[in-house]
Amino acid sequence: MLANDDFNSPSTACEMDLRVVVIYVILSTCGVSGVLQKGHEPPEFLHGSETKTSISRKGAILRLRCSVSANPPADVTWYRYDEEVVEDRKKIRMRVGLNHNALTIRDLDSLDSGDYICSASNRYGKITKTYTVSVVDCYLTDSQPLQPRAITVVPPKLQVRCGDTAVFKCNYKSDFNSHIQWLLEVPANSTSRYDPTSILSVHSKSYVVLESTAHNDDVLRLPNVTRAHNGKIVCLAANTFGYGYNSTVVQVLPQSGLPAFVDELEDLSVSTSAPNFTLTCVARVPLDLGYYLQWEKEGEPIDPEVFVFHHLNQSRVVDACVEEISSTMTISPLVQGHWLSAREGGQYNCLVQNKTGSTIMYGQATVTFQENANDNEASKSQSAIVSLTPRRVTVQEGDSVSIYCHVRGEKKPLFAWLVKPDTSVPVCDIRHTLLIDYISYRLVGSGETWSRDEMNHLNILQLDDVSMEHAGTYLCYVVQSGAREETTLTVLPRNVGPRVIAPFMGNRSVTVGENSVLQCRAESDNTPTVQWYKEVEEGYSDETRSLFGMAVVSLGFPDPVWETAGTYLSLYSFRDGVKVSDQGKYLCVWSNGGGQDYDQGYLRVRVRQ
Structure with a gap:
């Protein structure tokens, strides 16, 4: 832990491997020769020109860096006392890059003290830097601390x-x-x-x-x-x-500020033959400041139990300080047993409020209706269901299913898909119900309609990623004529094995005597079991077995820890401190009724010096 008491405690370079060398530079510029052409430039140092000095300890490594910008590229040469520095593999190394040149001197001693000059030149000019280096013995006294x-x-x-x-x-x-x-x-x-x-x-x-x-x-x-x-x-x-x-x-x-609408609510003109209409409100609010969003009609809050078929609030982080909230509301009076009419028209408001001065913002949209009662009445007696397929379907969780409803009538009919939920499966939202022949149905949607000709119409209800909550009796309901047909959907649970998730175990390096813990995580649709193994030599003991192509010995079955929905954690602890014999490869194997998955990592044990 970084404690204030430690800030001024002596820490010497003799006791640590911290090699920080700050180089002070002397810059001198020579005359420019030649006429500059377009795009060409004389040499120029990239990191300042002030005069500085470097003090390095005996035995350390010194790196002198000389970064130059020039076009054409400059030729860089190092000098010491007017003599060119020559590379020596054991002590002196030179490294050349596109815009930089580095001189490295190893195992410094007092003879390495002095001035080192970096000379950079092209045909347009020449510049030099002088590095003054002093090499001292590594010492530290109470009266003369050297570190910051x-x-x-x-x-x-x-x-x-x-x-x-x-x-x-x-x-x-x-x-x-x-x-x-x-x-x-x-x-x-x-x-x-x-x-x-x-x-x-x-x-x-x-x-x-x-x-x-x-x-x-x-x-x-x-x-x-x-x-x-x-x-x-x-x-x-x-x-x-x-x-x-x-x-x-x-x-x-949190960033201070008021909510701001991304787009204004648009006015709508809706036909009474439509099954529903949708309003969307998008605003941006400061992150972590909190907000309140509410839909209103004519200044009064909308009761979702009465008119709202679908109401969804979503948010996403736009940047580090702002989030965007989106509220989508679909109005459908089918939840009250009737179709849209002019009484659903009027002034709709999206109210957004946050804690900054309790400011309230209103976005307004006016919904008007066009009556098509005559058309609806004319087609009412004509629409009849010819077929509904399939009549019974069984799928597994995660599958997709399509239900086809064929209707014959002179006008394109209006469809509503309803479901009588399977009472053996708990349903999260059963508010939007419709009574038909004294049976409660929940509104699913209106499907998608294709007209083959003037008399034949096909509506398809598509259900993707089916869950257990989708099970039940589905009703294709033709609004104009009241015609209806049923089909039954049965959903079977899918047996899926566990899945190892990040962060993975990986490789670790610890010191003898440390208390260490290995972690292994997995996702599972049902509660899994977990077993830990360690790889050993073949014939290690009678308990040795072959697993995933390795010889392993079982370390036990610790109970997994439930973290979040569907996520589990298993820990393997070295409670008495890590020993040298604990070094090796470790595996955690997750299992449930659907299969198994595993993670592995290598534990390297260092001996304390």
Whole structure:
């Protein structure tokens, strides 16, 4: 844990593998020769021209980087005391890239002290940088600490709204040049959101490096703060002799602001021959601030028990601070046993409200109706059901099914599909019911109609991803004539095996004596069992068996832990500390009546030095 008491404790480079070398540069520019052509440019250093000095400890590795921009590309040469530096595989290495050149010196000693010059030139000019290097013995006394110390972060606490800009300053004392790095502490349950290679581990805590838009590394500037910045931000100051750190606590508040409609509600003109009409309200609200949405007609709340056939609210995160809410409402008076009429017309409002000043916004839509009573009456006596297929169908959960209703009549009829639910299966929503011959049916929808000719019409009810709740008696109902036919749908449970899910076990490395836990997760439609195994050599014992092409020995059947709906967790703990003999490959095997799945990982055990 990063504790304030640790910030100024001595940490030397002799005790740690922290190699931070800050190079100070001397820049001198020579005269330009030649006439510049279009697109050409003389050499220019990419990382400043100020004069600096580097102090490195004896035995360390020193890297001098020289980044140059030029067109045509510059020739780069390293000099020491006017003599060209020659590469030596054991001590001196050179690395050349597109715009950079690096000089690496290994196993530093006092003879390596001095000035190192990077010379870059093309036909349009020549520039040089001088690196002054001093190599000292690694020492540390109470009266002369070398590593950064007295580190503070300003402000020590900060409240900032989502989307705003946050600025922090890291103050510290150091006798030598230091490098600053800003880190964000990542909660243990959130590390899976980041690239594993970007996560740093310090004192058993996980951190990621923050990118700043500030010009100086001792200032952290974060534009457009998000919820991910909520928590602890650490300033880590380091030089070649050690490091120190301190932190600030950030609380990200919801973005202030009022709801805003994405689109205005559109006026509708609906025929009374239509089975229903739909209104959609889309608004954007600040994330985490909360909101309230309600539909009204003529200023009064709409009773979903009376007119609403379908009402669905959905939301999605637009950016780090804003979410978009969408409410879809389908009006169908069939829930009261009649078709649409002019009385369903009028002024409809979508009301959206949040906590910012209790502001209320109204989106308005006017619905008008055109009567087609004569057409409906003329076709009423003509419409009759010719066939309904299939009359009985049995499917498994997850399958799809189509039910065809063939009607003969002079006018294209209006259809309604109703279902009398299977009483043995609990139904989540039974509010929208319609009484036909004293039998309660629930409205499913209107299907999709095709007219083969003026007299023959086909309506299809399509049910995808069938669940147990779909089981029941379905009724094809012709609104104009009242004609109806029934079919029975039986749904059988699908037996599916468990499925291993992320985060996976993976490979781990621990030290002897540590208390370690292996985790294994799976999804299952019913409660699974889990068994743990360890891979062993063939003939290890009488308990050895072959599993997935490996020789394994059983470690037991721990009870799985229910996490969320359909998700289970199993833990295998080394309660008395990990031993060297615990090293090896581990498997967890999930099973239920439908099959099995497994996860595996390798545990590497290090001996404590």
